[in-house]
Amino acid sequence: MNNKTIPYGKQTITDADIEAMVTVLKSDFLTQGPTIAEFETKFAEYVGAKYAVALSNGTAALHLCAMALNVTENSKVITTPITFAASANCVRYCGGEVYFADIDPDTFLLDIHKVRALLEKHPKGYFQGIIPVDFAGNTVDLEAFRKLADEFGCWIIEDACHAPGGYFIDSKNIQQKCGNGNFADLAIFSFHPVKHIATGEGGMITTNNKELYDKLMLLRTHGITKDANKFKNKISEVEQGGWYYEMQELGYNYRLTDFQAALGISQLTRANENLQRRKTLAKQYDNAFANSPIITPISFEGNAYHLYVIQVENRLGLYEHLRKNNIFAQVHYVPTHLMPYYQQFGHKKGDFPHAENYYSKCLSIPMYHSLSDEEQAYVVDCILKF
Numbered sequence: 001m002n003n004k005t006i007p008y009g010k011q012t013i014t015d016a017d018i019e020a021m022v023t024v025l026k027s028d029f030l031t032q033g034p035t036i037a038e039f040e041t042k043f044a045e046y047v048g049a050k051y052a053v054a055l056s057n058g059t060a061a062l063h064l065c066a067m068a069l070n071v072t073e074n075s076k077v078i079t080t081p082i083t084f085a086a087s088a089n090c091v092r093y094c095g096g097e098v099y100f101a102d103i104d105p106d107t108f109l110l111d112i113h114k115v116r117a118l119l120e121k122h123p124k125g126y127f128q129g130i131i132p133v134d135f136a137g138n139t140v141d142l143e144a145f146r147k148l149a150d151e152f153g154c155w156i157i158e159d160a161c162h163a164p165g166g167y168f169i170d171s172k173n174i175q176q177k178c179g180n181g182n183f184a185d186l187a188i189f190s191f192h193p194v195k196h197i198a199t200g201e202g203g204m205i206t207t208n209n210k211e212l213y214d215k216l217m218l219l220r221t222h223g224i225t226k227d228a229n230k231f232k233n234k235i236s237e238v239e240q241g242g243w244y245y246e247m248q249e250l251g252y253n254y255r256l257t258d259f260q261a262a263l264g265i266s267q268l269t270r271a272n273e274n275l276q277r278r279k280t281l282a283k284q285y286d287n288a289f290a291n292s293p294i295i296t297p298i299s300f301e302g303n304a305y306h307l308y309v310i311q312v313e314n315r316l317g318l319y320e321h322l323r324k325n326n327i328f329a330q331v332h333y334v335p336t337h338l339m340p341y342y343q344q345f346g347h348k349k350g351d352f353p354h355a356e357n358y359y360s361k362c363l364s365i366p367m368y369h370s371l372s373d374e375e376q377a378y379v380v381d382c383i384l385k386f
């Protein structure tokens, strides 16, 4: 066991995955083919949303969300400092200003009370949007965020990269699946290899808003449409051929390929069983660390268990001890407000004490569905011995 490295997260590719990809590789469409729409339909169904837009990665998904919601130089948007930088960067791509609010020290999620306090410090209309993150797999209470957002005229982009298949329980005791579009305007997912569903690179936006959906579809391919019902130019008779297209917005090429979509569809068929496996692993970690000084993470019902984050006093020591034993733990995340890029806008150390305190102790230990009981026991043993 000692010479095999155990990362904090990784993909599993089965023979069925490979076959599904090969089938598409042998078909007529490598991109812009029917497999994309099939993946979108199945993914939308999985999360319980009306519409889904497949994209080249999660960051592209965030960028298009910000564009579709009209983020400009004048826009001010609130997000959490404990997330991957992309959650904030999408606002900057459109020239907007990023504000952070601190996390809840127990759940590590964006603290809604801190968001409210920030919103109340400014006149209504000052902020345009909120980007909460379903951190580590716990889905934020989007019902509460929706209420708050409506009060202040804000939109919501749910960064759901950590929680496909996750849900929260709403005030009527109903399970609300992460990304189902009932509360957030838009939700985004990533299919990077460390995420639940892996397509290499890949992303998805889900929504129940038809208008936003149409806009996203346009922006995904250069802002170009071939739909005759949507043309804006007066088209002369000689131009009314099937070749005609119009570029109506400054869009991008953020498309996913069809063979990646095939991989995504194949992976999606195992999503539920993989989620169960992650849940089992989390329970086993919880039990193993129950009588130790290690602080284990809080888990709500509906947790999708993307990460298993422990908190320890000597984090560096443990991190290096694990590396020596071929266990590659990771820190999620270096707070975004402390990135040199964000510090130039005036964010600084001390701004968000809970986020910074969490960052000083957190360590993500191996959590992925193919982690075996034997490997997990080895990880636990290495940690407890330290």
Ligand SMILES: *Cc1c(COP(=O)(O)O)cnc(C)c1O
Pocket: 057, 058, 059, 060, 083, 084, 086, 087, 133, 159, 161, 162, 189, 190, 191, 192, 201, 202, 203
């Ligand atoms: C992975 C991730 C992203 C970015 O996704 P990419 O597909 O790598 O671009 C954004 N936000 C969060 C929270 C993530 O975990």
